[in-house]
Amino acid sequence: MTAVFSDAAKDQQVLRRRGGTLAEDLRDELEELIVSGTLPPGSRVDEIELAARYQISRTPVREALKALVTTGFLEARPRHGMIVTSISIPMLLEMFETMAAFEGLCAKLAARRASHGEKAALRAIQQRLSASVGEGNEEAFYAINQEFHELLYEASHTDFISAQTRALRKRLAVYRKNITFQTGRMAATIAEHERIIQAIEEGNPEAAFRAASEHVSLLGDGMADLIAALPPALLRVS
Template sequence: MATVLLDEDEGARTRAGTLSEELRNTLEGLIVSGGLQPGERLDEAELAARFKVSRTPVREALKALIATGLLEVKGRQGVTVAIISIPILLEMFEMMAALEGLCAKLAARRATVAEKSGLRDVHARLLEALAASDPEAFYAVNQEFHDLLYEAAHTQFLASQTRALRKRVAAYRRYVTHQPGRMAATIGEHQRILDAIERADAQAAFQAASDHVNLLGDNMADFIASLPAALTQAS
């Protein structure tokens, strides 16, 4: 087998690319988990010092996250974590409802016995988090439930698009979890999704999953009221 040798410049570019990808994943994780808040400024030099890398992979990582919409460039402020205006945010939740519904519909038709069992196991852990009154643990386990739902749909493009949109609204969805009664309501909503998947009722699964994610009526008003002022500025 022929051995491919990289010259010094090519090797440097490869290392920079690897560092850039790692840094992008790290920053994305911080944004999704709330470690970096909407509106927070990201400085190239500070990030380079914090993660002990040169500014080149930092710059590339920021460009990639700007392209996904997780970061934005705002005049003199430079690069900041994206703030989503309320009208756009509500549109995103409507789109999330449609995408999640479609994932559940396909899961009702395609989920394996093992995948159904996995969904039930995660649901049981959600019950434990509810009993412990632990919203952070509940939020994390809830993410697992939805990831398993996407996998059970056995689709690549739909799952990737749903995950991408979920990341865009993650900082805001956390506030839904903290609303009074929201965790208990989630348990019942997940149960309806599970029941529909168990029955292989694709339309019922679609409706249950869509209703679970959508913000309607009082739920929408309560959600907006729960958001800090800094997260509701016009984009």
């Protein structure tokens, strides 16, 4: 499957508005396309096509692709070129397990360090998230849910831990979206977030760690439901 891009003129304008070097701007643009699912796992990303599409030389394109290989978003396959990385089931479960530990640690530290303003902001986001469930707007729910987790990372008042958590969350974005849209998952998310918020408001680090890690982890039926719901193209067979 070859990557499909939008209007070429718009692509060029988007790249020029970013403000970094050409390689950095293209890297960021492609990363966003991968995270959003516009470039799904298994898509072929062609160097020549990108250079023509964005009207730039192939040198910054190569630099951007190399950077995305380093962060795991792309992989070079013999006879196939650059491909958006697909993840095997064992690796996917391992990554979710690691993500659960990272999220739990951020929540634990937030329970110790979050300001009154951050606690109030978490509560406000939770109210908006609940309202979006009633409206049945899945995309709005997903965006607001992202806000909740971003604030959770900020409230941990860390640099390295929050950066690593965000990076792994991006790698899992396409897969997480499939989980979010499963039947009953949005309502369950509200209840799970409530436990996280309560633990942070009460200043209970251990309860916050447990609530946040359980919110992200895939155990039992949750694991089976995820695998069953994922399109085959998102998973690596071998």
